[in-house]
Amino acid sequence: DARVTQTPRHKVTEMGQEVTMRCQPILGHNTVFWYRQTMMQGLELLAYFRNRAPLDDSGMPKDRFSAEMPDATLATLKIQPSEPRDSAVYFCASGLSQSAKNIQYFGAGTRLSVL
Amino acid sequence: SQQGEEDPQALSIQEGENATMNCSYKTSINNLQWYRQNSGRGLVHLILIRSNEREKHSGRLRVTLDTSKKSSSLLITASRAADTASYFCATVNTGGFKTIFGAGTRLFVKA
Numbered sequence: 288d289a290r291v292t293q294t295p296r297h298k299v300t301e302m303g304q305e306v307t308m309r310c311q312p313i314l315g316h317n318t319v320f321w322y323r324q325t326m327m328q329g330l331e332l333l334a335y336f337r338n339r340a341p342l343d344d345s346g347m348p349k350d351r352f353s354a355e356m357p358d359a360t361l362a363t364l365k366i367q368p369s370e371p372r373d374s375a376v377y378f379c380a381s382g383l384s385q386s387a388k389n390i391q392y393f394g395a396g397t398r399l400s401v402l
Numbered sequence: 403s404q405q406g407e408e409d410p411q412a413l414s415i416q417e418g419e420n421a422t423m424n425c426s427y428k429t430s431i432n433n434l435q436w437y438r439q440n441s442g443r444g445l446v447h448l449i450l451i452r453s454n455e456r457e458k459h460s461g462r463l464r465v466t467l468d469t470s471k472k473s474s475s476l477l478i479t480a481s482r483a484a485d486t487a488s489y490f491c492a493t494v495n496t497g498g499f500k501t502i503f504g505a506g507t508r509l510f511v512k513a
Contacts, residue, residue, distance in 0.1 A: 291444070320501075330445075330490065330503040343500060378444055388433060389494045389501050393444030 289313045293379050293394035301402050305367040308397045310379030311360055319362045320380040320391060321347075321354055330378075336362065337384055369401045408491055412508040421478040423507040425491030426471075432494045434467055436476050439488045439506070448489075449476075453496075483513040 292311040300306055312319050321333040334344040334354040344354060351370070356362045366373055376398050380391035408425050415421055427434070433452045437445040451458045451467045451474065458465045464477040478485055488506045495502075 322503075329505045332500070332502070335500070380444075388450055390435065390447050390450060391445075391492075391501060393446070395444050 291379055291381050291392050291394035293397050295397060297398045299400045300369055302370055303368040306369045308364045308377050310362040312381030313392055316381035316383055318382045318384050321364050322378040323375045325375045371401045374399055374401050408504045408507045410507060414510045415481055417483055417511055417513050419481055421481050421509055423476045423489050425474045425504055427493045430496045432496045434474050435492045437490045437492060481511045483511050486511045
């Protein structure tokens with residue numbers, strides 16, 4: 288049963304600490320998306336990659352956020368330093384660009400609380 | 403700003419009734435999709451309609467698309483308590499791969 292795997296599922300940290308969230312996309316998928324979901328802002332696209340190359344990270348605060356794909360099986364989203372306003376659920380999704388449909392398969396999310 | 407805007411924001415109905423959710427968007431699209439999110443979970447793709455299609459069916463789901471009005475609707479027929487979730491429309495722009503999600507409609511189906 289192919290699925291997108293995100294770790295950790297929950298993270299509680301203190302302001303100023305570094306946070307790293309990981310995502311394993313579905314094997315064979317070549318696009319990866321990072322989203323942030325809050326009650327106030329809804330679902331916001333932070334970054335997306337195609338074939339491991341970043342195509343758009345305009346939605347990501349550049350001063351503290353960074354997203355990478357060290358290899359095809361791992362995507363990371365880092366926040367350094369973290370702030371209370373970063374508290375949200377972060378979702379990773381993957382898909383196949385060749386399908387031209389852009390259907391995305393979501394992980395279960397990482398719920399981040401910054402105290 | 404978000405591309406897709408759903409209405410209503412929240413909908414409460416009795417089991418067995420039909421639920422209709424609407425979505426409006428702003429720019430040209432390649433396709434429009436609807437996703438569902440159960441509480442505490444990730445989004446799950448439900449159905450996709452291409453820009454040259456007007457209506458699509460999948461089980462109890464019916465989606466319509468009016469590109470002249472830049473709007474879509476999702477109809478869930480004979481709703482069940484298990485349909486309780488948030489429903490999001492998502493648009494994929496022409497010539498791009500970027501998907502933009504709306505704010506979602508929270509559906510509550512009372513048993």
